Amino acid sequence: MNFEASAHHGDYSHKENVPPSSKTDAPHARRTRQRTVLGVLSENEQHSRSRSEGSHFSVRSDSSQLNLVSCPSSSSFDVYVEEACEVVLAASGQEVAQSDALQIEDMRLLLELSSSSYQDASGHSEPESSLLSEGMFSMEYAKSIYQHLRENEVKFRAKPYLQRHPEITSDMRVILVDWLVEVAQEYRLHSETLHLAVNYLDRFLSCTAFMKRGKLQLVGTAALLIAAKYEEIDPPDLNEFVYVTDNTYTKKQLVQMEYAFLKILSFMMAAPTSNQFLRLYMSISSVCVKTENLAQYVAELSLLEIDPFQRYTPSMVAASAYCLAAYTVNQSLWPDSLKDFTGYTMAEIIPCLKDLHNLYMTADDRPQQAIANKYKSSKWCRVSLITPPAALPFQ
8 A cells, every 4th residue: 555656636526416326236346447545536436325216215414414204105195194193292191182183284284395395305415504504503502512512622632643653644644634535525425524534533543653554544444434424324334435445454454443443532423523613603603605615625624734733623723714715705704793602813713714724725736636626516616716815814
């Protein structure tokens, strides 16, 4: 496995809205070319989450994941609605009687409308940011949620670790994270899954020592496997994760590494990420869709570099991403509502903002282009094509 080799990165944007193939095709039947270990994923078919007609289907968003039951006929759907109504009414301690007919009818209408709208939406690939402007957090709870995340982000932070692993360099980590982005994009994993995987990776390496260079991809794959199990409603199965490494590792090795991860991290998987903070900030002070996507893009770029971004907390990186995107799109920075909500002043944000701006300025010149290619998609409003500001107002 050669970590030093330069990677030629493919663009998966052409796969948008292409129905995934059946899982029966994966992973062996779709091998049409030799795969590069820890390099670019070849143009294999999409990972499938489709089900046979009349089974479960899912509607996915950034902040919620719903499973609804698709019934084969209108008559069976009526029975399902009746039973659902009876369960709800019975749960209230009341006997379901003729007098409850109006409530049952109202609930039937509600479920029919909900099911119809979800079925219409299920066939489309929506951006993960679709709920950011819908007030997904009640202000009654937003402050306590934020305080809880701020407390936990300190507990779930990785410590500097490169000196503990003589065979691993920062460039190897960059290549690995770039590869994880491609895998997450190929299997349509959420951005939060990627952020969690990088958090797990860094925390694991900060708790271990003398990791062999040949095992680094195994560590990254296990991190993504655990993050997918934690975050996704339908994560790729174990064979898929073996497949993306071109069978460099066996299922047994991957399961053993997963066990080591969970043991070393003490099963503490609920790590706050900059993606979580960013979504919370945008629910407090909403911005346009282009600004939302640009903020997610620059926040994802920060995952590539340990130095300097390991020095900043996820909440600070998210605040910097918000400011940089807002300034790039509409020349605004940190609104008073977020200053009051977070307690962060503009002066506190500036050091991280400068580092993030420098990373954004040089993004096109990097050999690793998986994140930029991802955000060239129309799904993300092609925000990686936006020219960054030449300078910030306080420089």
